[in-house]
Amino acid sequence: MARSVYVAGLGPSVGKGTVALGIVEALSRQVASVAVFRPMISGGNPDPLLSVLHERYPGPNPADAYGVTLAEASALVADGRWEELIGRIVERYREVERHASAVVIIGSDFTDNPGEGQDELPREFAFNARLANEFGSVVVPVVSGEGRSRDSLAAAVRSAYHSLVDLGTTVVAVIANRVPAAALGGEPEGLPVPFWALPEVPAIAAPTVGEVAAALDADVIAGSAGSLERDVLDYVVGAGQVPTVLGALTDGALLITAGDRADLLVAASAAHAAGNVTLAGLVLTLGEPADERALRVIERLNTGLAMLVTKTDSYHTIAAADRITAQLSTPRKIDAALGIFEENVDTAELSRLLDVARSSRVTPLMFENDLIEKARTDRRHLVLPEGTEERILRASETLLRRGVADLTLLGDPEEINRRAREIGVDIAGARLVDPATSEWRQDFATRYAEIRKHRGVTLDLAYDVVTDVNYFGTLMVAGGLADGMVSGATHTTAATIRPAFEIIKTVPGLTVASSVFFMLLADRVLVYGDCAVNPDPDAEQLADIALSSAQTAAAFGIEPRVALLSYSTGSSGAGADVDKVAAATALVRQRRPDLPVEGPIQYDAAIDPAVAAAKLPGSAVAGKATVFVFPDLNTGNNTYKAVQRSANAVAVGPVMQGLRRPVNDLSRGATVKDIVNTVAITAIQAGAK
Template identity: 60%
Template sequence: MPGRSFNDLSSDIVVPAFVVDEVTGAANGLAGALDALGATVIAGAQDLSGLHAGKLLIADMGLTNLLPEVKADATVVFSADRSEIGLGLLIGGASGRFPRPAAAIAAGPWPLADEVRVLWNKLAPQTPLLRSVNTIEQVYLTVKNYEKVPARLNAVQLAQARRVVASEVDASLLLDNAHPIGREDIVTPLMFEHRLLEQARRVNKHIVLPEGTEERILRAAHRLAEQKICRLTLLGDPAAIGQLAAELGLTIDGIQLIDPQTSQLREQFAAHYAELRAKKGVTLEQARERVADVSYFGTMMVLEGLADGMVSGSVNTTAHTIRPALEVIKTKPGVSVVSSVFLMCLADRVLVFGDCAVNPNPTPDQVADIAISSAATAKQFGIEPKVAMLSYSTGTSGTGPDVEQTIEATRLVRQRAPGLIVDGPLQYDAAVDAAVARTKLPDSPVAGQATVLIFPDLQTGNNTYKAVQRSAGALAIGPVLQGLNKPVNDLSRGALVADIVNTVAITAIQAGLE
């Protein structure tokens, strides 16, 4: 019954609602996961509509043990460098002794032998073989999650939905006398991501992506440009980037492409870099060679004002991303250390975890700087900072050198940022759980309501963020680097396309607040 308001049915419902015809054919299951992973169908059936993952089978065993486990509704995930798994699935199916799976996914950054693809098309043309550069674990978690979420609409279906809403929904009921309902402090991961993209779109900054020939980067760039989130430059051979985009069916119109090896900017950057690093003995010839590297070239673009920020790390190491920034962009005045935070999107709120990626054993002085920087980052993204300095002790319940370091770091934060709401030492449960806080530290201005959680060392921080991410199903956005004069952010080498999009949006927002 399209277009009929629920207000017609019941006076008890105060929120206008409409029932519209179902938009069919949306992508979930394997099709949705394919999009999220930036994966491609490389052999077999190309149409994934209506195909679900069924039983996910990780091929971490030999063929003798694997083939008896394969069922007709199963999706087999195997490492791309194990061609014998792909060939074994084909031979097992062709022999008639074992069923062919519903689909197979070759995962990981390693090349898959072309013979597997060729034979797959001949022996299993009805079974899709997918290819993803993500790890087996990431593929497993993404496919598993997509079996649980509502379908995603493609462009045609979105257009259909808009037409239905325009023709069937009385917008005046939604817009007239509008007022907020529900709890204003609830922020879901979807709400937070939407806010990020909207905020980035408003500031309209220019971000450089040095790893322009990497497939996930290219897919993210396509999405960012299509949604007009920011302006972009991709580094790499323009011909190679264009060819890969064409193969993937991606549009990169409006995205600037620069090859550091041949760019006229190389000489300008080399001269400036040599000048900045002269005291370190860097010659002009060495500088020419160094700025031809994509990470250095991208960093110099940011330094020279030709880009507002940089995002890298999908194939390069964290050190390779950060080192050039430390050499030429340097830290903000008054900041002793570059650090990082993760924005942890839980079911109903967003927490800021720092430092979980950069500094292994910070001193109390550095922990204080990390806390102040993390509070500033929280504010940038609309999170009111209430800072918990974490330890294995709450208040005066414990003693020891580690607790004393947290007490000293807390004192330094209060001294340097007297307007900041901070308390410590606090245990994690006392920091975030109001019931525990009432028992352990009832008079604390932070306990039970902390939004920024500062860990005493990298080992604690990194393991905690991963535990919360995996066990609580939290969306972890980051690491977001802080303390640099201009925004440069690092990606996990296993980053999904959505992770890259979020990180670029964050970088644009940081640039807009400089």
């Protein structure tokens, strides 16, 4: 039977979604599949929260991951068919449970959904307790801290715990959400289970511009899809003169004004473009678009803001906007919610309380989420040279919100901030450094000239070279001003890696730096090396690649069992290529007698137990290898791409290894997710060093 945890909200709008998201994320690092289930949904199917969670954590179809609708429940209770209602929900739950290693149940919240027949429904508290018992779930109640003092919050937490225990449930922890700063700190007395408090975070509680547009039934006449993801932290009605309205604008404000107020629209857009304020967007009321001449001026300002047109007047528009309840509807909100959860909840203790044994299978989702957690728990400082690139900025926001790493972005700070405003991301926690004007430039030039004087590099030449962002970033890493570097979104591999070879150099004792790909298959993670750097390594270099790859695997929780690949298994074949692999295998065994290694060995014998039993019986590696070392770049590069495409595997890398400090290269086609993963990997490498 799957383990399950029931997230029960005590009252309306307590933020159960944030808590459920945090628990699902924690479980996703432990088990192969996590399902999310809602006993009751309020309206349309699929439920928005289920859809968002399903997109991030693939599981049962959201259309099947609920018990009943509110209307169905109301009809059953009105007819006195209470037990039938419970039976239907339990039956639907059991179907979801059968297909998952663990289930997170997001309890009902009737008071969020007022409507006909609701007064006849049973009290929410007892209803959720009954379902938790029927499911065999442990319970994590969520208490609202909104507007509470510390004493009031402590009393509410104790009441929630004892009330649920009195109803026969097993409560493993209590979480308070949206807690004001004044009420944070301290443990409620007399509470026998862990308690965690999540502070109030406007970015999570605020609706997005897109949610406002949907609620107002507004037409979007300007702005990209990204502009609709901006958080709306405040509403400002533009009814006064320009100086008055400009003085009222705040970061994250949505300006609501009549379409004929071209003066306000141009002035607010200019203030945003100049960096005086960072707006969420613009709303034009009464169905009246702005003057074409004003729109052309605003377009030239390139603000990146969405402009909405609604048919209602300003009063009714602001009244409707105030009633909007924010959802975890965008990746940015999910990152913010996960960041606040992981910062304030001991996820290791929570996993222990939920008593979920770690799966022997390692799925791609488990591996990727584990990367984030490892990096977060040993936070490092990384430098990203391509500070004005949109993907880097979006990844930086994710990394900062999740607490994965501290960051330095290189480039003109004014330009970086302008680009961040245009695309609506928050990089406030990053350090911005311009190599051309940095106080470190002279020192870096002196160091680089000394390192490369044997190549004829003068101080004057070095002073120019170090303004290159990759050289500057590498010198930051070499000088201890950053723990690692990630580049390559807009630079070639050579431009990214060459400075590392010149300045950082390889680990003493290694003849060569190399790379690996983490190959995320459906049920396991394999390590392939070297598929990106060394064209034709000799036996000693191949041995170094094998040893570095084994060390990399171990650093990321993969037990290294190393297969040095060839077209021959054991002594079945002969030739120079086979002899090279045999010599490399002997060197690895000599240098690491504790390391399980086999070679020469064919790929099928290394990965398939049945083939291994026939070709190399009794081997500690054959049939269960985790680290695959290819004899040359041609073989390795083609094999990883063939597996990636034919097996629908995710290839994470290349991850550089063998350097004294970590520097990693991105593909120029890297996605934001790729960048986040690579930064996490680099941070973990820095910690291992």
